[in-house]
Amino acid sequence: MKRYTLYSPVLVLMVLAALWLRHARGEHSALQAAIAMQRAGNAALPDDRAGLRARNKTMGLEENNAALQAALRRIEEATDAIRKETAALQLKLPASLDAEVTESYGSIADMGTEFGQYFRMISGDFDEMQQELRRRGLNEESDLGGEVVRAFGKFTTWAPEIGAMEDTPVEIGSLQSSALRATFSLDDSQTRQAEAIIKEHFVTMKADGLTYSGHDAPEWRERRSESLTQLLYRLQPLIPAGSKLTACLAQIVNIGAGIETKAMPPEPGTTEPKVVQSFANWPVVPWVR
Numbered sequence: 001m002k003r004y005t006l007y008s009p010v011l012v013l014m015v016l017a018a019l020w021l022r023h024a025r026g027e028h029s030a031l032q033a034a035i036a037m038q039r040a041g042n043a044a045l046p047d048d049r050a051g052l053r054a055r056n057k058t059m060g061l062e063e064n065n066a067a068l069q070a071a072l073r074r075i076e077e078a079t080d081a082i083r084k085e086t087a088a089l090q091l092k093l094p095a096s097l098d099a100e101v102t103e104s105y106g107s108i109a110d111m112g113t114e115f116g117q118y119f120r121m122i123s124g125d126f127d128e129m130q131q132e133l134r135r136r137g138l139n140e141e142s143d144l145g146g147e148v149v150r151a152f153g154k155f156t157t158w159a160p161e162i163g164a165m166e167d168t169p170v171e172i173g174s175l176q177s178s179a180l181r182a183t184f185s186l187d188d189s190q191t192r193q194a195e196a197i198i199k200e201h202f203v204t205m206k207a208d209g210l211t212y213s214g215h216d217a218p219e220w221r222e223r224r225s226e227s228l229t230q231l232l233y234r235l236q237p238l239i240p241a242g243s244k245l246t247a248c249l250a251q252i253v254n255i256g257a258g259i260e261t262k263a264m265p266p267e268p269g270t271t272e273p274k275v276v277q278s279f280a281n282w283p284v285v286p287w288v289r
Helices: 008-043 048-092 097-121 126-135 144-165 169-184 188-207 220-238 248-253
Strands: 259-264 274-279
Touching (some): 097 144, 144 274, 169 188, 169 220, 220 248
16 A cells, blocks of 8 residues: 555665675675785794795685675675666656555455455355355355455455554545445445545544554543444445344444454353454444344
8 A cells, every 4th residue: 555565575675785785895894804914924924834824824815805705796786786676666656645545546445345245255144145155156055164264364464454544534435435335235326425424434533543543542442432333323324224234334334443352151061262353343333233
């Protein structure tokens, strides 16, 4: 999403090359000093055997120095190539933040669509689950478990980025409205309305310190829950009446809160609590009982 992510690996290589370059130059200086000291010592040695040993040592140092100089040249050539590649990448980047947001908009919407499809698959409604698996070309009897685990693992890696999106209302609006569209089969007009509502609401949430970046603040969860409940009411007219997926609405509007780990009561015949992970499913959708 951010501009620097396109070429940060190249910048890392430049930093490593620079560190090796500095280290190699230090070794080069040390070798030069050692050669000078050895030559000075040779002049004071009357014993021919001692002089021969000293000359051999000096030749060895000079050979090492030559090898080091060759390595330095290779590092400098590689560093220069990295600089040129970085400059070429920078020329391809959007000229402004507005252009960057517009360019990334599609991928964020795609992420939201994947969330919506996932919620249809895990909704607990057999018909919805079958429909989503058929859309994916999968068998509900043999493929459901593996597909859920695969999708959840992907979303877990996305969680930090999604939490950060809450501080950019245009991004979280795109993500959540796309998820709502895929979950509840909203049309284009309804999706645009949902996006505008979500974007406006998160502007207020950011100002009140209720986005995920403020989650360490006192009573953050309680205050966030109240705010998201108001968002749910604002979205209610867009949600099909009687939908079996309405309970998923809470997870969609609170998706930026990330993955929560909970300890469940032990199952019959066991003593160990069961630890489960899931998306934050609060606040309760007020019109679903």
